[in-house]
Amino acid sequence: MLTAEQYLDLVNKRGQDGKPLKRVYANMLKLDFFINAYGKLYRNKGALTKGVDGKTVDGTSLKKLEVLIEELRTRQFEWTPVRRSYLTKKEGKKKRPLGIPAWRDKIVAEVIRVILEAYYEPQFSNLSHAYRPNRGCHTALDQVTKWRGTKWWIEGDITGCFDNLNHKILLQTMGKDIQDRSFLNLIEGMLKAGYLEDWTYHRTYSGAPQGGIASPILSNIYLKEMDRMIEKELNEWNKGKSRKQNPEYHRRYKKARRAFKQGNTKEGKRLMAEARKYPPKDVYDPAYRRLRYVRYADDVLLGFIGTYQEAVQIKERLKQYLLKKLDLELNDEKTYITQASQKPARFLGYDIQCPVIRENKRCMTGRVVLRIPKSVINDWTGRYSRNGKPIHRSERMHQSDYEIVSQFGAEFRGLFNYYKYALNVRQLNRVKYTMSSSLVKTLAAKHQTNPAKIYSKHKFTDETYGIEATSEEGPRATFGGYSLTRRKVIETINDNIAWTYYGRSELARRLAADVCEIEGCTNNAVEGHHIKALKNLKKRWKGRKDKPEWVKFMITRNRKVIMVCNYHHHQIHSGLYDGPKLVGKH
DSSP states (O other): OOOHHHHHHHHHHHHHHTOOBOSHHHHHOOHHHHHHHHHHHTTSGGGGSOOTTOOOSTTOBHHHHHHHHHHHHTTOOOOOOEEEEEEEOTTSSOEEEEEEOOHHHHHHHHHHHHHHHHHHGGGSOTTBOTTOTTOOHHHHHHHHTTOTTOOEEEEEEBTTTGGGOOHHHHHHHHHTTBOOHHHHHHHHHHHTOOEEETTEEEOOOSOOOTTOSSHHHHHHHHHHHHHHHHHHHHHHHOBOSSOOBOHHHHHHHHHHHHHHHTTOHHHHHHHHHHHTTSOSBOTTOTTOBEEEEEEETTEEEEEEESOHHHHHHHHHHHHHHHHHHSOOOBOTTTOOEEETTTSOEEETTEEEEOOOEETTTEEOOOOOEEEOOHHHHHHHHHHTEETTEEOOOGGGTTSOHHHHHHHHHHHHHHHHHHHTTOTTGGGHHHHHHHHHHHHHHHHHHHHTSOHHHHHHHHEEESSSEEEEEEOTTSOEEEEEOSOOOOOOOOOOOOTTOOOOOOOOOHHHHHHHHTOOSBTTOOOOOOEEEEOSOHHHHHHHTTTOSOOOHHHHHHHHTTOSEEEEOHHHHHHHHHTOOOOSOBOTTO
């Protein structure tokens, strides 16, 4: 009998060869799949968020997973409606729905996701980057930077992509590849499980729930047909090996060369300066066309070398295809055609432009440049200032110095790491100054002293100035200390990277071992005791000498989960445990 890893390797090979899948449902009912799903999902922030049934990751055991598998085997498993909540978008006006599935449903959805990813990953387009191994925002941006000489940006935004996936079209698309009705019925049940909002049940007629474990892979499967259509369009629009030479440039260039040979350096420099005002190639060459494409989730960007009228045709063909074949709409408010040299396109939070003339003196090569939008700088400085001046953050004053510096440092580090490829990355110095001033004022307000004393106490210098703090346990938190210089090389895309199944995590191995981590306990049937954050546990037991052994175990080993039997798990939750120490070797 095939192990989970062997089966997924077989599924991946069939995906590479374009062969259909059969008997998927029977093969997914392997205990290893469910143990590994637990090991993958337990660290998610939502793992301890209750679904409709009130259950969370806490208390997961081999027995519960085996019961879940048996329900699937006997066709008694039923999807639970997701609990719907809403997240406020960055604009602060609109809200998007977020579905919170039951924990059991998350486990099953993760098993489905792993199998679908193994099969479909080799079939996805190299021009698609969202929710895929070894790909992300930066790999998508890397492709865009190679679109030298682009004349028009065609920005596409699909209206409510996740909410408007047509279930019938999705299942028909998958049915061409997966010849297993039971497996498709399981996916259909997940899509149509419905949701509860204010304890009122609503059916779902389209879409995949935001927050669903399998939603990203299902959206990629749905949109891969669009990727294939556009790749076909690329072949139709791409004409000519290269642009023909621009006579205005080459006439002056030849004269300049002739002047240099004759020793007339002054005239040669004048003619060369004139030549550089013109592009070496004919940018309006009617025999040369290029269409490029990249997609990240439902955000689409096309770069086109041609006329505006042709760009309008391409946009219209894409709009009609989405409407007729995929029952989706392009958002007219967010779908623009812009001249690449005059106005930037907004893609994945960057402003993307292809300038042609700089200061009306020198013709550039038409390379694509990435910039940080002004709105990003203004938004980040606005979070830490009032009336243009940095302010302290009163909501953080209850934290330790280490936690305050660590949080400020992590936020700025994340911002810099995302925008470090921008041409104007040094504009982040404005954000750094505002945040560091806010950080110092927050520490000063907490200790009721002036900012100058705080700065002299906590400042340090590596590549540049920064602020540091040390916790009682010894770790050091820093804000800044590194130079904000542009990183010129974006992570490269290796399209030859094979799909990889990573197998069991350390936690999954501990669950499979089925050994209670309380010394001297001989009970089996262990289950995981989970906490949200170690810092909460440390704060609760700080300074107390009577810490239970399970608390010491979690803190000293930096673990948010311990494996204990049902009896000891109940003791821990009841606050009654003060028994033997935990086994150190696990």
